[in-house]
Amino acid sequence: MRRMLEKNVLKSSHVKSRPTHLILGLGIAVTALLAGCSSVPVATPTPYKSANSKQSYGYSSEKLGNDEYRILFKASDRTPADKVQQYALRRAAEIAKQNNFGYVAVTKTNITKKRVLAREVIMSNDEPMVFPSDKQCTMSGCSDVAQPSTVPNPSDIEKTAMKDIYFSIVTSMSNDEQSLGANAFSVSELLATPLDEENKGY
Secondary structure: OHHHHHHHHHHHHHHHOOOHHHHHHHHHHHHHHHHHHHOEOOOOOEOOEEEOOOOOOEEEEEEEEEEEEEEEEEEEOOOHHHHHHHHHHHHHHHHHOOOOOOOEEEEEEEEEEEEEEEEEEEEOOOOOEEOOOOOEEOOOEEEEEEOOOOOOOOOHHEEEEEEEEEEEEEEEEOOOOHHHHHHEEEEHHHOOOOOOOOEEEE
């Protein structure tokens, strides 16, 4: 009798592990699919963050003089235009503070748009994927069990056309507000303006 109970327990443990392996396998497959398309941008709003390379989204800067900088913010067209402008000015204020300037003024702006192909996740109304039924056995008996998958369907990932937005500003910085004219912004006030939590990418 003891041997029969041990045999049933071992069988139950072996069978129950199979659906878990299937879930992990599907998860790895979807991850691999996304990784294979890593060079294709995702069609989502761009958060406030540093661009790690020329191809990356976010801010970058170039020093033009002792008190002059060019700030570039690259974003997807899913990012609201006012946010793109706010992010560029926010970065200018951060640089001004790092260099002990109290005011910053925008002397020139430029915007360029480039059409690109991007990835977009389309939410489907399909029924959840269900694994084939399998037997789970315990000391009280055996039963057929099927488990739904929570892994996204790879077919829901589609390619779509969007535009990359390159918004740049040239800024002058000073501790004399009047020297910058009517376009001067207070660095402390710019930095005190909070960014939306959902758009932070630190």
